[in-house]
Amino acid sequence: MVPNYNEDQLLKHNYSEDELRFLNLLAEKFPTVQAACTEIINLESIMNLPKGTEHFLTDIHGEYETFSHVLRNASGMVRKKIDIVYGNTISEKEKNQLSTLIYYPEDKLKLITIEQDNLNEWFAVTLRRLIDVARVSADKYTQSKVRKAMPPDFAYVIDELLNEPNAKKEKYFECIIQSIIDVDRANQFIVAISKFIQRLLIDRLHIIGDIYDRGPYADKVMDVIQDHYSVDIQWGNHDIVWMAAASGIRASIAAVIRLSARYNNLDTLEDAYGINLMPLATFAMKAYEGDPCEAFIPKNTPVENIGSTQIKLTSKMHKAIMVIEMKLAGEIIQRNPEMEMDDRLLLDKIDYEKGTVRIDGRELELNDKSFPTIDPNNPYQLTEEERMLTEKLQFSFLYCDKLQRHIKTLFSKGGTYLSYNSNLLFHGCIPLDETGNFKELTLLGEKYKGKALCDQFDLISRRAYFNREHPEKRNKDRDYMWYLWSGAYSPLFGKKKMATFERYFLNDKEAQREESNMYYKLRDDKDSCCRILKEFGLDPEVSHIVNGHVPVKVGKGESPVKAEGKLFVIDGGMSKPYQKVTGIAGYTLIYDSYSLILAEHTSFESKHKAIHDEVDIVSTRSMIEHATKRIRVGDTYIGANLRQQILDLNRLLDAYRKGVVKVKSVG
Ligand SMILES: O=P(O)(O)OC[C@H]1O[C@](O)(COP(=O)(O)O)[C@@H](O)[C@@H]1O
Numbered sequence: 001m002v003p004n005y006n007e008d009q010l011l012k013h014n015y016s017e018d019e020l021r022f023l024n025l026l027a028e029k030f031p032t033v034q035a036a037c038t039e040i041i042n043l044e045s046i047m048n049l050p051k052g053t054e055h056f057l058t059d060i061h062g063e064y065e066t067f068s069h070v071l072r073n074a075s076g077m078v079r080k081k082i083d084i085v086y087g088n089t090i091s092e093k094e095k096n097q098l099s100t101l102i103y104y105p106e107d108k109l110k111l112i113t114i115e116q117d118n119l120n121e122w123f124a125v126t127l128r129r130l131i132d133v134a135r136v137s138a139d140k141y142t143q144s145k146v147r148k149a150m151p152p153d154f155a156y157v158i159d160e161l162l163n164e165p166n167a168k169k170e171k172y173f174e175c176i177i178q179s180i181i182d183v184d185r186a187n188q189f190i191v192a193i194s195k196f197i198q199r200l201l202i203d204r205l206h207i208i209g210d211i212y213d214r215g216p217y218a219d220k221v222m223d224v225i226q227d228h229y230s231v232d233i234q235w236g237n238h239d240i241v242w243m244a245a246a247s248g249i250r251a252s253i254a255a256v257i258r259l260s261a262r263y264n265n266l267d268t269l270e271d272a273y274g275i276n277l278m279p280l281a282t283f284a285m286k287a288y289e290g291d292p293c294e295a296f297i298p299k300n301t302p303v304e305n306i307g308s309t310q311i312k313l314t315s316k317m318h319k320a321i322m323v324i325e326m327k328l329a330g331e332i333i334q335r336n337p338e339m340e341m342d343d344r345l346l347l348d349k350i351d352y353e354k355g356t357v358r359i360d361g362r363e364l365e366l367n368d369k370s371f372p373t374i375d376p377n378n379p380y381q382l383t384e385e386e387r388m389l390t391e392k393l394q395f396s397f398l399y400c401d402k403l404q405r406h407i408k409t410l411f412s413k414g415g416t417y418l419s420y421n422s423n424l425l426f427h428g429c430i431p432l433d434e435t436g437n438f439k440e441l442t443l444l445g446e447k448y449k450g451k452a453l454c455d456q457f458d459l460i461s462r463r464a465y466f467n468r469e470h471p472e473k474r475n476k477d478r479d480y481m482w483y484l485w486s487g488a489y490s491p492l493f494g495k496k497k498m499a500t501f502e503r504y505f506l507n508d509k510e511a512q513r514e515e516s517n518m519y520y521k522l523r524d525d526k527d528s529c530c531r532i533l534k535e536f537g538l539d540p541e542v543s544h545i546v547n548g549h550v551p552v553k554v555g556k557g558e559s560p561v562k563a564e565g566k567l568f569v570i571d572g573g574m575s576k577p578y579q580k581v582t583g584i585a586g587y588t589l590i591y592d593s594y595s596l597i598l599a600e601h602t603s604f605e606s607k608h609k610a611i612h613d614e615v616d617i618v619s620t621r622s623m624i625e626h627a628t629k630r631i632r633v634g635d636t637y638i639g640a641n642l643r644q645q646i647l648d649l650n651r652l653l654d655a656y657r658k659g660v661v662k663v664k665s666v667g
């Protein structure tokens, strides 16, 4: 039977129900033809603006002060803008003071206000200079975007002052500046405009993993990331282990505590996160009484501190938690044979009488032969005390508010990888097999490789975390989240084994060797990188891969640029213990509207020196790639979204014209 439509219905018949619902919703926001047209014109104009500047950082490893400094000086871009504005017209000394003021406005102002003789005169000059630097920093963005970045208290004034100066406006500018000084708001203005400049110079921050471990203040780094206006994170193995710990996975909790003890950073857990380590301390003192735990003295302990009570206690806690970790990891490996991690089951390969271990057919002597909590007949069994201790720790991790907030940030702003503006970002690798093909893994009964494998690991981790209070529901998810820390085919790790046991208990270098995944051989090869880019839906002609994880041995002549410029490894050693490997103190990859630039940083001494002596990190910039024409927002990932919005608005206009969607009356 032919349905009996009236004219209205016939017109609507060309639209699906979903589409009509969507267009009516859109009409709520753009209720008239004029409103929709205005938005289209705005979006078109944004598409033609130069793209925002992206900064890529990696392997922060708790180095809060360096991280914070690099954000404040925008990896050297603040100084570059000052040079552009002033050239040789002001002295180096004045430039140093101005840049330090922009980096640390509150602290620097405290010093200057004490030292400066004629403060009002200094304010008048400085306010002008800050406005000049803000103006060049803002010049490529739309007014609306700049306004959104403005500190609300001074938005109107800054907006006025950012206008190009000319003879007519000169008097007006002078009046505004003078009145800021007269009403005693110069300090607040300086702080506000300095932060505004910092923000303008980093439009988007990408962190390619490993925020946690080794350094002392990962929690402070996370505070910054949590409140950042525009950041994404690609999880590193040192992040997922904390995420797994916060999901209550006991083997990961033990790993996190072990790593903190290894670098003498138990304070991060105790003071910053409020996790009570007293039960571990009491247990370790008793179980390892009389054991010097020499192999467990924290790294970088000055010789004179080795005998101190604190170091003795930390060493015992370190050994106690290491043994617990081995037992708990052993349980996971045994119940998941498909993980193929049997070579990490070493507690049953130890001859407890002789003090040796059998690895790869070789009998090796242990340099620590005391295992008071291990039953040789049942080496993976926790003692009753160990079991109770791990339960207490699990509770503390699960219900630590601050840690949970930080971990939620890693979930909401992060993932296993990200493709963004023609760049594919991931921390470690895309697992490959021996022949160089994508390695296929069976996860929860299904086979995955390449992009699908990364997606699946991402999903598994999210499920494990969000079911953390009901672990019984999703045991396998929890096991595979643990696997991401050190499993051979974890994209976040990418080595055949993590030789943790061997690094503590053996001196044999061969046994300690960790073989990298095939990816690390093929990352030098352009075709292999192009294949990976294609797998993730990116155009290999114009796209790049950005990785962290493996420190670049710059001192030995290694280049961070691989595969004829298709891949960048930007772990330059922000982590202090790794600076002797790299010879520098980190990289920032900067992607502005003209080019890809690699900034190589020298070591950062301290915030105190930066403020008092105006010592900046020296960043040597080198151009990696220069675009033939300036890159516009329209050419980017955001541009693709805007284009879609323009299409949607055109569909709305069409529907308005046909009368299918009624123009809403505007009051
Ligand atoms: O230097 P440490 O503390 O012994 O750590 C070495 C361990 O760290 C790892 O390199 C993993 O950490 P990264 O992700 O920072 O490389 C392991 O492969 C290795 O066993």
Ligand SMILES: [Mn+2]
Pocket: 210, 236, 237, 238, 427, 492, 548, 549, 550
């Ligand atoms: Mn790593």
